[in-house]
Amino acid sequence: MTAPPTSLRERKKAKTRAAIREHAMRLFEEQGYAQTTVDQIADAAEVSPSTFFRYFPTKEDVVLIDDVDAVLIDAVRAQPAEVPPVEAIRRAMRQVFDDMSPETWEFERRRQRLVLGVPELRARMLQQMTDAIDMVAAVIAERAGLPSDDFSARVTAGATVGALLAVLPSGGVGHIEGVTPGDYQRLEKALTLLQDGLPLG
């Protein structure tokens, strides 16, 4: 994915970053998000609290940094032009999920479980999702040769993301396990439903 860092400095930075993230995730899982303080994370990762904030602007960001979205958008963009929008998104999704290494998959799973379980994180994830709507809308419009802020492209994007969102395991209920293969099937089914026309009117 990312080009291997050359200098020693870069390598150290990457290591530190990874260490902070790993210990943070572990502690969150062990004791809960709210119960884990930044100081504890810093201690575990053997850095000072100052350094923690140099790597992640907020405690939330440790779990929220997401590199999947961008990849997905690119995959949509790469679909042949004659494929209609929702179908393109579906294919892109399958492609990205299939290409994901088991470790990445596992990591994403842990991340999702955490984020979905903590209301504050959930909220910020939704924010990312609206950003995703913007990007999806732009791609849909682009593929159709429309201006990037085209109204119906936005509505389509919104409906798509909303449909996907509705299918994600919702908080509160209790048994949150992150996105499982079963969830993935539900995601695809939701898109199919949207494509074939909802029972709306």
Added chain:
Amino acid sequence: MTAPPTSLRERKKAKTRAAIREHAMRLFEEQGYAQTTVDQIADAAEVSPSTFFRYFPTKEDVVLIDDVDAVLIDAVRAQPAEVPPVEAIRRAMRQVFDDMSPETWEFERRRQRLVLGVPELRARMLQQMTDAIDMVAAVIAERAGLPSDDFSARVTAGATVGALLAVLPSGGVGHIEGVTPGDYQRLEKALTLLQDGLPLG
């Protein structure tokens, strides 16, 4: 809307609550959300900071308490059973907006402007919106005589809320004015589009 409180105690509480909210909104508008401290709000409303937190669990909640959603859901539920879901939502929306007093409308406008302009608030508003998805899904299912967690009802609800969300003035862009009559027309147009079938495939 709400039954007039009887005892002196109740009246005082309502007054205090209103005062805190009003001063908070004013200060937020004047100096910005982040620049306004809870202490300042408490000072302006002539209560102690302790009291502030007794009335509102967090600083965010001063602007986030929303009583429109519940009304909307009820309005949807009140539509005749033969009206298809998205159409029912559309009618309910029109009804609720039409019934809103000018003061309520103005207040909502100020509130929306604030919320949409501040990322943290925006995020939490989205959280409320997903709760709305849940409720909308339940109503849709209920109207169709399906179990309240029916899959296609959820997808429909998600797509609907997502479409509406996509049409709201997005942050970042700059000129946020809250929901205007123009925005309302856009909301209706989005629903029409969704009903008539999106250019999806």
Added chain:
DNA sequence: TTGCTTTTGACAGTTACTCTCATTTCATGG
């Protein structure tokens, strides 16, 4: 007025985050 309950304010403590400054750690040209 006299008790009882609710509301309030003062205060101390925790935690996430910000800023500043001195020290250490790496990179590099000689």
Added chain:
DNA sequence: CCATGAAATGAGAGTAACTGTCAAAAGCAA
């Protein structure tokens, strides 16, 4: 290999959003 500049780190002080406790004040009811 070393001197010099740049970048990363740690320490510490400060702010602001909360939380919990306790005693004083205000409404209520007899």
